[in-house]
Amino acid sequence: MAGTGVREVARRAVHAEITSAAEFLFREQGYDATTVDQIAERVGMSQRTFFRHVGTKEDLVLAEFDRQSERMVADLQSRPAGEDPWTSLRHAFEVVVGQREDPTVRERAKLMMSIVETSGTLRAAYFDRMDLVQRQLVDVLLGRAHNTESRVIMRALVGAAFAALHAVSENCDLDDGPDTFAADLDQVLARLAPAVV
Amino acid sequence: MAGTGVREVARRAVHAEITSAAEFLFREQGYDATTVDQIAERVGMSQRTFFRHVGTKEDLVLAEFDRQSERMVADLQSRPAGEDPWTSLRHAFEVVVGQREDPTVRERAKLMMSIVETSGTLRAAYFDRMDLVQRQLVDVLLGRAHNTESRVIMRALVGAAFAALHAVSENCDLDDGPDTFAADLDQVLARLAPAVV
DNA sequence: CCGTTGGTGACAGTAGCTGTCAAAGTTGCT
DNA sequence: AGCAACTTTGACAGCTACTGTCACCAACGG
Secondary structure, eight states, X not given: OOOXXXXXXXXXXXXXXXXXXXXXHHHHHOTTTOOHHHHHHHHXXXXXXXXXXXXXXXXXXXXXXXXXXXXXXXXXXXXXTTSOHHHHHHHHTHHHXXXXXXXXXXHHHHHHHHHHHHOHHHHHHHHHHHHHXXXXXXXXXXXXXXXXXXXXXXXXXXXXXXXXXXHHHHHHHHOOSSOXXXXXXXXXXXXXXXXXX | OOOOSHHHHHHHHXXXXXXXXXXXHHHHHOTTTOOHHHHHHHHTOOHHHXXXXXXXXXXXXXXXXHXXXXXXXXXXXXXXXXXXXXXXXXXXXXXXXXHTTSHHHHHHHHHHHHHHHXXXXXXXXXXXXXXXXXXXXXXXXXXXXXXXXOHHHHHHHHHHHHHHHHHHHHHHHHOOSSOOHHHHHHHHHHHHOTTTO
């Protein structure tokens, strides 16, 4: 199902080229001011073909977040079932924390985030996807062997953890000092956690 | 600035009529399947005039939430500055809880929420607005006299409280039993709270 | 009574996105 | 190599939310 190899490679290459062109234009003129036609023209393809490869203009920016989300869900699944949710979530967040370690990747992530924050529709779509991951994480946690929590509580728990993640994320994207992401996250989570376990 | 009285009344009446027509159609065929043209035609006006009164199709559904948000911010502002944030927020949430008391209003709110949940763009816009209120609430709390919390912490705190609100909201909209909203909210908030104060 | 002001409709245009169809290119099998 | 099956592509047309423009009409004010 992974395609005929060659075709799949071609697809990825095209997709990468589109993404690169789009990012250039977004950085240059902003997300909203950049039209799909401009991106398509820059890559040298018709608008129709663009949409066959990309699906949505939003996806160009949010695809990265989706990949991260998938990994988060997978990571949470591979945590011991006996572990308390809060700790498990902190470990799942490691995929976000880890990406901050490489300065290049970090800057890229900041850029993406700043683009997201400038566009209303984009920001909205981002939040919607965050909600989706949260639901998936809740399902994972509820499905664990010795779980005793109700869905409502679990939803609130996961939501709270994400609130911490989001707060720290926002904060670190702002100041340009040394990246204190991991430390800040631990601090905020600790502030929210104690009763929660 | 409040208009010439007469005109303002007319405006409100027209707006109400549009809203009513829209809600009928949304309930009948769903949000996405209902076009702006259909709504405009039902009220007997041109599409252009519709947009002069409404601004956005989304607004027809989300205006109610905006009003609630405004009241929440106002309520939070009128709380004693010495009160701990968590308690203050619980009181601010009273505007949501209170609306659940009148069965008519409650059913209407449930309907609205169910419409929001069916449409992707609508859901996304809803989340974006929730984020906006949260930011406003954070600013209020940070502006209080004897506040010692950092912005990050406050953001996480407010986010956690909203996670609880959202979880309970989702839960109560599902089951049709007696409305246990207030009790559930208190329970979930208590579960999240203790360390927080 | 007339000028200003505000609402309205008709028209046209933009941006994102989808369906359709025929042409061109690829792949696989013989 | 040669042919049939499958994919990809571009051109065209269409839909929906939304905005700009302009002329028209009605109410309000002096």
